[in-house]
Amino acid sequence: MDIKISAAPNGSPQPVEAPTSFGNVFCDLMFMQEYTIEAGWHDARIVPYGPIALDPAATVLHYGQEIFEGTKAYRRPDGRINLFRPWENAARFNRSAARMAMPAVDVEDHVQAMSAWVSAVARWVPSEPGTSLYIRPTMIATQAHLGVSASNRYLHYIIGGPVAGFQGRSFGAVGVQISDEHVRAVKGGTGAAKTGGNYAAGLLAAGNARALGYQQVLWLDGVHRRYVEEVGGMNIAFVRGNEIITPALSGSILEGITRDSVLRLAPDLGFPVREEQIDVDELLRNIDAGHITESFGIGTAAVIAPVNRFGYKGVDHHVGDGKPGPVTLALYAALTDIQYGRVPDPYGWTLML
Numbered sequence: 001m002d003i004k005i006s007a008a009p010n011g012s013p014q015p016v017e018a019p020t021s022f023g024n025v026f027c028d029l030m031f032m033q034e035y036t037i038e039a040g041w042h043d044a045r046i047v048p049y050g051p052i053a054l055d056p057a058a059t060v061l062h063y064g065q066e067i068f069e070g071t072k073a074y075r076r077p078d079g080r081i082n083l084f085r086p087w088e089n090a091a092r093f094n095r096s097a098a099r100m101a102m103p104a105v106d107v108e109d110h111v112q113a114m115s116a117w118v119s120a121v122a123r124w125v126p127s128e129p130g131t132s133l134y135i136r137p138t139m140i141a142t143q144a145h146l147g148v149s150a151s152n153r154y155l156h157y158i159i160g161g162p163v164a165g166f167q168g169r170s171f172g173a174v175g176v177q178i179s180d181e182h183v184r185a186v187k188g189g190t191g192a193a194k195t196g197g198n199y200a201a202g203l204l205a206a207g208n209a210r211a212l213g214y215q216q217v218l219w220l221d222g223v224h225r226r227y228v229e230e231v232g233g234m235n236i237a238f239v240r241g242n243e244i245i246t247p248a249l250s251g252s253i254l255e256g257i258t259r260d261s262v263l264r265l266a267p268d269l270g271f272p273v274r275e276e277q278i279d280v281d282e283l284l285r286n287i288d289a290g291h292i293t294e295s296f297g298i299g300t301a302a303v304i305a306p307v308n309r310f311g312y313k314g315v316d317h318h319v320g321d322g323k324p325g326p327v328t329l330a331l332y333a334a335l336t337d338i339q340y341g342r343v344p345d346p347y348g349w350t351l352m353l
């Protein structure tokens with residue numbers, strides 16, 4: 001793919017060296033390309049970051065035909081930059097696109113676009129511990145047409161910016177409310193796709209949970225309201241003995257790339273893994289009895305986020321002694337060591353720029 005690259009405009013903001021939040025600061029350049037049925041993807045370019053003009057009748061604004069991705073670039077000790085499993089993000093982007101009746105972007109082209117954009121904004125990749133450059137590939141439906149049908153034109157763009165760890169730069173544990181009122185997704189729906197509507201549907205429950213002092217919502221399955229699915233924008237895992245247990249992919253859970261990385265890495269660290277249906281009542285009994293000693297969310301934004309409290313039907317269930325446990329800490333260290341290039345990557349997960 002031929003990508004035209006413009007320079008950042010004069011007077012663009014200086015990069016933030018030590019970001020303290022997530023998703024509030026944006027690099028001064030963005031990648032864009034358009035799709036039409038006749039021409040396919042075309043006009044790939046990197047241009048100054050700024051507002052995009054959309055027809056008020058664009059399909060994305062009315063029927064939510066959009067998808068996105070989330071991945072990160074990490075500053076290595078030698079000053080170079082690692083992308084983490086960008087091929088998997090590009091492949092998941094296409095699975096989401098297929099579910100939302102949108103066109104695919106060739107995986108190699110998409111990885112080239114991410115790499116070219118990160119290289120163009122390299123000065124924005126921070127080096128403070130725990131920080132990284134968050135990358136947000138997005139595709140929106142742009143046809144001006146109010147009939148309910150798939151758009152015939154699309155815009156694919158990549159933006160992003162420097163971020164701290166998900167909860168600022170600390171590695172504190174989070175409290176999670178298990179929703180018994182709302183559900184996020186059902187089998188046959190769009191839960192396994194990264195599409196905006198899934199997240200919009202979760203905002204009410206997330207706000208209610210925050211008002212009660214929890215940081216995240218844990219979703220149960222939409223049919224039985226009984227099986228654990230995932231937490232906010234993360235997958236979830238539990239530790240029993242030295243074993244890691246995580247919900248099996250159900251068709252309504254997003255297939256996390258960090259989750260997959262943990263499942264492959266953990267056995268090499270001496271922690272066997274199990275993917276299975278997890279009944280919420282049994283889970284909470286095992287937490288209360290002290291059989292489950294650790295829990296953590298797994299996702300790009302936080303990498304590994306220790307969970308120390310589950311609220312369900314008005315009762316709190318505390319995990320372990322409230323501090324991040326040894327399995328959580330070992331996984332966080334092993335995974336981030338590979339992401340930041342502090343150790344060799346035996347899995348072929350990183351793309352060094």
Ligand SMILES: Cc1ncc(COP(=O)(O)O)c(C=O)c1O
Nearest residue numbers: 233234235254256257258299300
């Ligand atoms: C709903 C949901 N589940 C899980 C994840 C974790 O996926 P990944 O590890 O690929 O970031 C994310 C974030 O991308 C998400 O939005």
